[in-house]
Amino acid sequence: MKKRGFGIGKWNGVGGKVKEGETAKQAAIRETQEEIGVTPLFLQKVAVLDFYFPDVPAEKDWNQQVIVFMIDKWEKEPVESEEMKPQWFKISEIPYDQMWSDDILWMPKVFSGQKVKAEFIFSGEDKLKKYKFKELV
Numbered sequence: 001m002k003k004r005g006f007g008i009g010k011w012n013g014v015g016g017k018v019k020e021g022e023t024a025k026q027a028a029i030r031e032t033q034e035e036i037g038v039t040p041l042f043l044q045k046v047a048v049l050d051f052y053f054p055d056v057p058a059e060k061d062w063n064q065q066v067i068v069f070m071i072d073k074w075e076k077e078p079v080e081s082e083e084m085k086p087q088w089f090k091i092s093e094i095p096y097d098q099m100w101s102d103d104i105l106w107m108p109k110v111f112s113g114q115k116v117k118a119e120f121i122f123s124g125e126d127k128l129k130k131y132k133f134k135e136l137v
Contacts, residue, residue, distance in 0.1 A: 001085040006062070011099045014084060015066065024067040036086045037079040043069040046110045049102075050119045062125075070110065101128040109133075 002012045014035040018027040025043050032040050047068035056062045078086035089095065091111050096104040102120045109116050116133055123129040 001087065003083055003085060005083070007100065011087075011089075011095055013068070025069065028067075028069050032074075035081055035084045037076055037081070039075040040069070040071040041073040041075065043071055046070045046115050047106060048117045049106065051102075052119070052121045053125070054121065055124050056122075068110065101126060102131065105131060106133075 002008050002010050014028075014032045016027065016031040016035075018024055019030075022030070025045075028043060029040055032038050045067060047066075049066040049068065051062070051064050051066065053060075053062040080086065094103075094107065096107075102118075106116050106118050115135065117135065118131060118133045120128060121130040
């Protein structure tokens with residue numbers, strides 16, 4: 001559960017911005033350590049998602065590309081931080097109604113073993129207006 005900042009009040013994966021000199025994979029490891037105290041091992045890139053919010057003021061800087069990694073091995077156990085409250089869900093019980101509205105479109109594809117590339121355009125702050133999928137290259 002995201003407790004502050006972008007996406008507050010939604011179930012969401014850990015993540016954040018890539019710092020200068022960092023790769024996306026290095027950023028994913030750092031953010032996971034910072035947000036839930038876990039060190040991910042053997043990250044596999046499973047999605048590249050482009051998000052656009054044309055109705056949100058540009059200074060909010062919400063347009064972004066998200067690279068999604070999946071892991072099945074990690075060090076330490078998840079702990080709550082000021083940023084996130086982690087919780088396990090069975091895939092069949094993921095609370096999509098409490099998440100970003102695009103998640104129900106791409107996450108099942110990833111969970112079934114597909115790699116995806118997608119673009120999502122939102123109207124306002126959380127109404128999905130348009131989307132399109134392409135296979136991840």
